[in-house]
Amino acid sequence: MSDTDLRPTGPDSHAEGRPAxxxxxxxxxxxxxxxxxRLADAGTAVTLLxxxxxxxxxxxxxxxxxxxVDNGQHVYLRCCTAYRWFLDRIGGTDLAPLQDRLSVPVVDAAHRVRTRSGEGPRLGTLSRDALPVPLHLARGLARYPHLSLAERASVGRAALALKALDPADPALDQEDFGSWLARHGQSPRAVEALWDLVGVATLNAVAADTSLALAAKVFRTGLLEEPGAADIGWARVPLGELHDTLARKALDAAGVRTEVRARVASVSRTGTGRLAVDLPGERIEADTVVLAVAQREAYDLLPPGALDHPERLLRLGTAPILNIHVHYDRTVLRRPFFAALGSPVQWVFDRTEASGVTEGQYLAxxxxxxxxxxxxxxxxxRERFLPELERLLPAARGARVHDFFVTRERTATFAPAPGTAALRPGPRTQVPGLHLAGAWTATGWPATMEGAVRSGVSAADAALGVIGRPRDHLFRETA
Ligand SMILES: Cc1cc2nc3c(=O)[nH]c(=O)nc-3n(C[C@H](O)[C@H](O)[C@H](O)COP(=O)(O)OP(=O)(O)OC[C@H]3O[C@@H](n4cnc5c(N)ncnc54)[C@H](O)[C@@H]3O)c2cc1C
Known part of the structure; x- marks a missing residue:
């Protein structure tokens, strides 16, 4: 999309009908x-606080x-066209490449098998072929050793039933994914070894705690619409190099005035119909304000009357993500990452290169x-997870641990519980010129980088009066 496509087209763009x-x-x-x-690309003078x-x-x-250290391992999928657009926009695509083709090693700690070096956990792979949907998953599923033959066939049938659902149907948001899976013949093992293996990592909740609408969105978009949709990408550099350094460079080049350590205390309307943003020692007036903060902070900053039901923001629950960081004195993992079953360990990534470690191996x-x-x-x-890593990675048994620490994000995402859709507002508020963004707003996606970028585009487009234009066009151009 060219810059001219972002020109304001209607009176929505500003309280008095002038472009913001x-x-x-x-x-x-x-x-x-x-x-x-987005706002700067459309010719708006932007201050980011x-x-x-x-x-x-x-x-x-x-x-x-x-x-x-990254506060948390972040991955995205090929179907995350908005985040891929973002990477491209900041010049970071090469630093966070995608797999050529989905391949996830899945290690089951509870099932021991003989290996060349003695005994170890059973290894399987979730993978896809170049075939059209749904055949792209058929061979990988048929070979997946962590499910019985009957469970694999049943997973295939449930996947086809899931594909027929419409994630935008409000009725789906009233039901939980776990009950739907049980009704569709999924055994507890199939839930553990497949649906939750993917779902917990992408939705941040087990199936029983997840809205069917959000689960349907993730599984349909990621696995059931395009063959390459679930190919995994992740940053090979620290996240800060992308989301701070490169983002700052792109903002500077676009002419955005960026202020950090600038905590906004309030947003209000002025007597002339403009908006005032107050910081300690400074007031900035603007035609448009985008509040792109978490739901709790948005609730605190919204002027009275901005939403009919602001209290709904507080009813959106939150869910935690913990990252455990282990620096070994030697290489204990030969793959870039794997997922685990039969263990409290979920996903393990080799972050050695990105972290700057020169000796041994650093796993997250x-x-x-x-x-x-x-x-x-x-x-x-430490007591719980180091022995688990030894069960999963035989090479860790004799290794010395240089460093062990954790990063805790207690409110990492909103909780994707049933009933969530009605609590997520869109980008518009009832205060002219004031818009909302954030992964928690009504994007249709769970709380992800993809959802965050989509929400930012929606808010900017609402401010510019171009909302309603199909965004897939924008994102697909760089896909
Ligand atoms: C550990 C962890 C792992 C994750 N893993 C993944 C993953 O693998 N894949 C994926 O897609 N997503 C993942 N996510 C989710 C993803 O990081 C978020 O959904 C996304 O980054 C949210 O972006 P956002 O801009 O909506 O909100 P935020 O990142 O919360 O940004 C809001 C910003 O507003 C600032 N702010 C708040 N109040 C004020 C104020 N008054 N004045 C000025 N500034 C203010 C905050 O400091 C913050 O920088 C993960 C999240 C965590 C925590």
Missing amino acids: RAAVVVGGGLAGVTAAL EGRPRLGGLAFSFQRGDLT LSQSAAQEYIDEPVAVL
């Missing part, structure tokens, strides 16, 4: 950075001695829906 000339975006996560770029000392919001990096364990562990002391987690 000055915009303030509050929040420098992926939603806010996206909104700022971020309360923390860096951009990137929930997807960031920090230093721990010589180690550069990504533990979603981590209610059980999120408040456990480090010593307890």
Whole structure:
């Protein structure tokens, strides 16, 4: 899409019917950075205000001695066309490449088999072929050793039934995915070894706690619409290099004034119909404000009357993600990542290269829906997880642990529970010029980088009066 496609086309763009000339975006996560770029690309003078000392919001990096650490392992899929557009827009595509073809090693700690080096956990792979949907998954599923033959056939039937659902149907949001799976003949083992293996990582909840509408969105878009949709991508550099350094560069080049350590205290209407954004010691007036902060902060900042039911924002629950970081004195994992069954360990990524580690290997364990562990002391987690890693990775048995630490994100995502759809507002508010963005707004997606970018585009488009234009066009151009 060219810049001219972003020109305001209607009176929606501003309280008095003039195009928004000055915009303030509050929040420098992926939603806010996206909104700022879109508005600036359309010729708006944009100020981006971020309360923390860096951009990137929930997807960031920090230093721990010589180690550069991501607060949490982040992956995306080929079907995440908006996040891929974002990567392209900031010049980061090559730094977060996609697999050529979906291939997820899945290790079952509970089933031991003989290996060349003795005994170890059973290994299977979730993979796809180049065949059209749904045949692209048939061979991989047929060979998946963690399910019985009958379970594999039943998974295939349930997948076809899921494909027939419409994720936008409000009735689906009233039901939980676990009950639907049980009704469609899925055994507890099939839920564990397939549906939750994928679902917990993408939705941040087990099937029983997940809205059928959101589950249908994830599984349909990721696995059942296009053959390559679930190919996995992840940053080979620290997240901060993408979401802070490169994002800042793109914002600067687009002419956005970016202020970090700039915590907004209030947003209000002025007597002249404009909006005022107050920071300690500064007031900025604008035609448009995009609030791209988490739902709790949005609730606090929204002026009275902006939403009919602002309290709904507080009813949107949250769910935690825990990351466990282990630096070994040697290489214990020869693959870039794997997922685990029969163990509290969920997904394990080799982050050695990205972290700058020069000796040994640094692994990050990504533990979603981590209610059980999120408040456990480090010593307890160490005692629980190091032996598990030894069960999953025989090479870890003789290895020394240089460093073991955790990062806890207690409100990593909104909880994707049934009934959530009605609690997520769209980009518009009843205050002219004031718009909402954030992964928690009504994107149809769970709380993901994809949802955040989509929400940023929607808010900017609402501000510019171009909302309603099919966005797939924008994203697919760079797909
Ligand atoms: C550990 C972890 C792992 C994850 N894994 C994945 C994954 O694998 N794949 C995936 O797609 N997604 C993943 N996610 C989710 C993803 O990170 C988020 O959905 C996305 O980054 C949210 O972006 P956002 O811009 O909507 O919100 P946020 O990132 O929350 O950004 C909001 C920003 O607003 C700022 N702010 C708040 N109040 C104010 C104020 N008053 N003034 C100024 N600034 C303010 C905040 O400091 C913050 O920077 C993960 C999240 C976590 C925490």
